[in-house]
Amino acid sequence: MYSEKVMDHFAHPRNVGEIPDADGVGQVGNPTCGDIMRIYLRVKDDRIEDIKFKTFGCGAAIATSSMLTELVKGKTLDEALAVSNRTVAEALGGLPPVKMHCSNLAADALHAAIMDYRGKQVSK
Amino acid sequence: MYSEKVMDHFAHPRNVGEIPDADGVGQVGNPTCGDIMRIYLRVKDDRIEDIKFKTFGCGAAIATSSMLTELVKGKTLDEALAVSNRTVAEALGGLPPVKMHCSNLAADALHAAIMDYRGKQVSK
Amino acid sequence: MRRVYMDHAATTGVHPEVLVEMLPYLKENLGNPSSIYSWGREAKAAVEKARARVATLLGAQAAEIVFTSGGTEADNFALFGVARANRKKGNHIITTKIEHHAVLHAAQELEKEGFRVTYLPVDKDGLVRGEDLEQALTPETILVSIMFANNEVGTIEPIGELVKIVKDRNPDIIFHTDAVQAVGIIPIDVREIGVDLLSLSGHKIYGPKGVGALYIRRGTNIKPFVVGGAQERKWRAGTENVPGIVGLGKAAELAGIEMTERAQHLTQLRQALIEGIQEKIDHVRLNGHPTKRLPGNVNFSFEFVEGESLLLNLDLAGIAASSGSACTSGSLEPSHVLIALGVPPEVAHGSLRLTLGRENTQEDVEHVLTVLPEIVAKLRSMSPLVPEGV
Amino acid sequence: MRRVYMDHAATTGVHPEVLVEMLPYLKENLGNPSSIYSWGREAKAAVEKARARVATLLGAQAAEIVFTSGGTEADNFALFGVARANRKKGNHIITTKIEHHAVLHAAQELEKEGFRVTYLPVDKDGLVRGEDLEQALTPETILVSIMFANNEVGTIEPIGELVKIVKDRNPDIIFHTDAVQAVGIIPIDVREIGVDLLSLSGHKIYGPKGVGALYIRRGTNIKPFVVGGAQERKWRAGTENVPGIVGLGKAAELAGIEMTERAQHLTQLRQALIEGIQEKIDHVRLNGHPTKRLPGNVNFSFEFVEGESLLLNLDLAGIAASSGSACTSGSLEPSHVLIALGVPPEVAHGSLRLTLGRENTQEDVEHVLTVLPEIVAKLRSMSPLVPEGV
Numbered sequence A, B: 001m002y003s004e005k006v007m008d009h010f011a012h013p014r015n016v017g018e019i020p021d022a023d024g025v026g027q028v029g030n031p032t033c034g035d036i037m038r039i040y041l042r043v044k045d046d047r048i049e050d051i052k053f054k055t056f057g058c059g060a061a062i063a064t065s066s067m068l069t070e071l072v073k074g075k076t077l078d079e080a081l082a083v084s085n086r087t088v089a090e091a092l093g094g095l096p097p098v099k100m101h102c103s104n105l106a107a108d109a110l111h112a113a114i115m116d117y118r119g120k121q122v123s124k
Numbered sequence C, D: 001m002r003r004v005y006m007d008h009a010a011t012t013g014v015h016p017e018v019l020v021e022m023l024p025y026l027k028e029n030l031g032n033p034s035s036i037y038s039w040g041r042e043a044k045a046a047v048e049k050a051r052a053r054v055a056t057l058l059g060a061q062a063a064e065i066v067f068t069s070g071g072t073e074a075d076n077f078a079l080f081g082v083a084r085a086n087r088k089k090g091n092h093i094i095t096t097k098i099e100h101h102a103v104l105h106a107a108q109e110l111e112k113e114g115f116r117v118t119y120l121p122v123d124k125d126g127l128v129r130g131e132d133l134e135q136a137l138t139p140e141t142i143l144v145s146i147m148f149a150n151n152e153v154g155t156i157e158p159i160g161e162l163v164k165i166v167k168d169r170n171p172d173i174i175f176h177t178d179a180v181q182a183v184g185i186i187p188i189d190v191r192e193i194g195v196d197l198l199s200l201s202g203h204k205i206y207g208p209k210g211v212g213a214l215y216i217r218r219g220t221n222i223k224p225f226v227v228g229g230a231q232e233r234k235w236r237a238g239t240e241n242v243p244g245i246v247g248l249g250k251a252a253e254l255a256g257i258e259m260t261e262r263a264q265h266l267t268q269l270r271q272a273l274i275e276g277i278q279e280k281i282d283h284v285r286l287n288g289h290p291t292k293r294l295p296g297n298v299n300f301s302f303e304f305v306e307g308e309s310l311l312l313n314l315d316l317a318g319i320a321a322s323s324g325s326a327c328t329s330g331s332l333e334p335s336h337v338l339i340a341l342g343v344p345p346e347v348a349h350g351s352l353r354l355t356l357g358r359e360n361t362q363e364d365v366e367h368v369l370t371v372l373p374e375i376v377a378k379l380r381s382m383s384p385l386v387p388e389g390v
């Protein structure tokens, strides 16, 4: 069902956890649908210095969260915003069609986290 | 499908053939239904001295014809009239249900032959 | 790596003795049972022997057993066959919210054809309440279909009592039970419980996949579902799956002989598993009835974790299990059965079904009890749903 | 005693190489293809491999193949599925008088549901005439179902031309062909002939009984027939018959590889049999088209004798054959196919079908040519229908 790359990220997820006092936090999904992703960001000089995630969801949800964090770590926020759910799925070598929609939300969570960060900057 | 007894009469039918100048001939069935039985009688002192049959039909039709001729040979005509299709089927150890009706007509053919004989007697 | 198969409610392997009886019909004897020559007659005799064996297991007459291509076809046959044959008598059908999709989707199709269908609720343990059934009956009701035992949570319904409620009201109402998960596992006597129709499937009882049967009580008004040739006394067309039918017959025979022994073994392992999980893992919920349950069924919800990732981790550890119905693992909806039991959707997502079989051992149970708590802990450490302090 | 099997149109044995590929799925691998753990994934991969093999044989895409429980279900699926899905577009269906009962009885059921069905006649060789089809088409026509090759008399219909007639009139009319007797025996390319639906069955091509498939051209408007779980991309519910499907896949592959060779072998034996019978027995009639016929089909009527007693005598001599359709041997009516060809009923009763297979030899043919004339002579000597002087 899942590619080897997906299974690798699922079995050994990168960047799991929380960042205490994160600069930005974003969450998407809802438990009724079976998928929730939360992304924590540490931002420095407009770059993602650190990123962590917590995910409740299926194999695809966990693997996409992990993959996303690898993809964007060290990127500028604008570069990170250019990463879409599709980019993440492609980086994983594809996902089963049935999983493309609901379990492939990690980029959305990241974007929410970046918005959260930017919102806080403005209100400072 | 058929009992051993049926198969015995089918494979080795008794009294097949014709009686030239028979005293009575009876035929039932029609080729469209797939079964025709013709019975030839030689009658002496109101007894069936000889009996032969010709049958076009399935295994049951041939076996019942053969069985019937064995059952009635030597019997008086009244005794022979008491033999029914059911008697024949029972003497064969039963027939498949689907064959009970259309292929179990030998007694009817015999009855027709006896009627033919009696008719001829009257008109003599 | 130790491989542990605990998904016997999804499918079982073929019992070696079953395979032995099937093989001649995959090798030497190619006969079509409808043919009158020797090969055909031998195949026919084999099919009839299998029919008698299945009938014996159920306390039925051989002529009341019709072979189908599986449990799903048997269920479809029952629902479509009864509804379409009795349309003039009434247009109301009663079933439950926890049926297998083979019944539910057939019922939904019938709704499109103009039938009215009542889907009975169940209590928190998955039991249908007699009062609910009683209230649902109308003069228009022609068919009641209630499963014997649920495939996900293992709850065993009081079918005998439910039949009585229906027949007391109107003996003409046809009662069908999907007994795919119960036949051969727990005792069933069709005369005693009084059902008119009962579905079963080969591959749930160590028979082959692709074969099942519908028990049709003599005199039941039902139409054939698959039509064509005159096989199965015109009840089910199509060249008979001779090896499959022979396999189902043998599986039924073995199930009858070994039922008590198998059930004891399964119940013991089941209790060890249930108690072990409850002891070792917090925030769990046993789904289904605590005692009125199939001997081999364990179904838990683990809060804050999602079922598929649980299954994948178990698979990486060599353990085969399922989350909700195996037949719907392609779906993203939480199990309709758990929702009907009142389990909140997010908890339903975290359900795990472990179904035991004859070859499972105490060691298998211990293996699961070692591996599972670690996996749940790992997933919870990644879950944004875990509240502070858990 | 020499045993000669010449009823391959009724069913074939399982090819030894087919059995070899099936066995792992009856032994070690018990997986349910819907399950996500390793056993399930392996079973799924095996099913998909089989699908690709069947698709290759037909020139289709793998996603266009849906596995069923046999040819009958595939035919029922096509007829009921299309009619019920397209009811709003029209209520007219066209088929022929010589279809298998799996199509005919489905059509009759649909008549009861309010559809109008035209049963096209055939010429004396069993061919459907394009003009008849053309005239039968109406603006209400939603489905045309014409078999690829007839199971009794072996006549091969000009399906490509018939499809063209239909599609030229209205490309939305769905064209189904029951190709159970043709797939794997003669070349078929679904793209080239342009059919929308095509039925096939495993046990006619050295695969197992109880499995078949329906080719569904992408985009065809059809409803599922068996409903329930989400198997076969929701086209056909029910736990997959994994060993059966694997067997069908292998059988399809072998049929593709060996087709030319097998057909040559069969055609040679067929001609020897036809010529031998015509030479040795008087008052015979070859049923079906002299050249447009399946390579393994021989069908004769022997005047003045009845088919069942012919079969029983052949069986006593170790020869397995059939009279009319094997599926209807329980019936007493003369074959509807022969009647449609204009054979008089009493001659139709005397029909014998000998269908050759890959293991038949020249010696088998000679054996039949020795035994058959004696049997016919014996039965004729007992027949009241033989006219004087014959």
Ligand SMILES: Cc1ncc(COP(=O)(O)O)c(C=O)c1O
Pocket: C009, C010, C069, C070, C071, C072, C073, C075, C100, C102, C147, C149, C150, C151, C178, C179, C180, C181, C201, C202, C203, C210, C212, C327, D237, D238, D239, D240
């Ligand atoms: C309760 C129940 N009914 C019906 C079925 C369908 O049976 P099958 O897979 O043999 O079609 C199943 C199993 O999948 C089941 O558990």
Ligand SMILES: Cc1ncc(COP(=O)(O)O)c(C=O)c1O
Pocket: C237, C238, C239, D009, D010, D069, D070, D071, D072, D073, D075, D100, D102, D147, D149, D150, D151, D178, D179, D180, D181, D201, D202, D203, D210, D212, D327
């Ligand atoms: C032309 C034709 N269609 C359909 C069928 C039915 O196939 P099955 O026996 O696999 O259901 C057969 C064989 O019996 C056949 O010859």
